[in-house]
Amino acid sequence: MTFLSRTAYAKSKGWSRQYVGKLAQNGRLIETADGLVDVDATEQFLGITSDPSRRPASTLAQPSSISRATEPVNPAESPSTVVGYQQSKARLALAQARLAETTLLETNKSLVEVAVVDAAAFAAGRMLRDLILSLPTQLAPELSGMSDPWEIEKYLVASLRRVLDDAASMTAADFDNAIHS
Structure with a gap:
């Protein structure tokens, strides 16, 4: 296991010190309690979380030279708990499609x-x-003059059917107007 300061790690990789600081801010740099970078664990973690489209073609074709037996120093940032880049990209694509x-x-x-x-x-x-509650006031004068139960029933059914048909046609028109406005 190799431990380096952030500056030394940046020099060993050929990166700027600011880029290594950005990796640390994004939680992609595995450091010990005293602030040194665990090089092996960081390399393994960066290999898992990096964007495959930004890797050189030569490294994609070769098997990884990093040993999988190396345990990271900080278990909270363990690579097994981090969602991989491909999974994140698939979730993003699914959300965008929806x-x-x-x-x-x-x-x-x-x-x-x-x-x-x-x-x-x-x-x-x-x-x-x-409409239904207004029926009694409309029907009362007509019904008071009728004495035949059959005529009363026929008149009530016709009046109720008329009110319900009017309500259905107005409701359908109002509903279409409300939805398509």
Whole structure:
């Protein structure tokens, strides 16, 4: 196991000191308690978490020369607990695809907002309630003059059917208007 200061580690890799500091800020540099860089563990960790598209082609074709038996000094930053680059990229692509699909459905008016549907349903229920509750005042004068039970039933059914049909047609029109506005 080799331990170097950040500056010495940067020189050994041919990197700037600022880049090594950035690696430390991003949690990709494995350091001991006294601030020295564990070179072997850091190399292994960087190999797991690095972007494969930025690696040189020669290193992609060769098997890794880093021993897998080396344990990192800090177990909280263990490579096994870190999500790999490919998994993160796949999750990002899936989230972007879902967002694009949702946007497409909203654009095509196949997807609506819940609040709009709730408001339209509430308005339709309120309108239906008002129409049905207004029936007694409309029917009372007519029914008071009827004595035949069959005529009363027929008149009540026809009036109720008319009110419900009117409510259905108005509700459908209002609902379409609310959704497509």
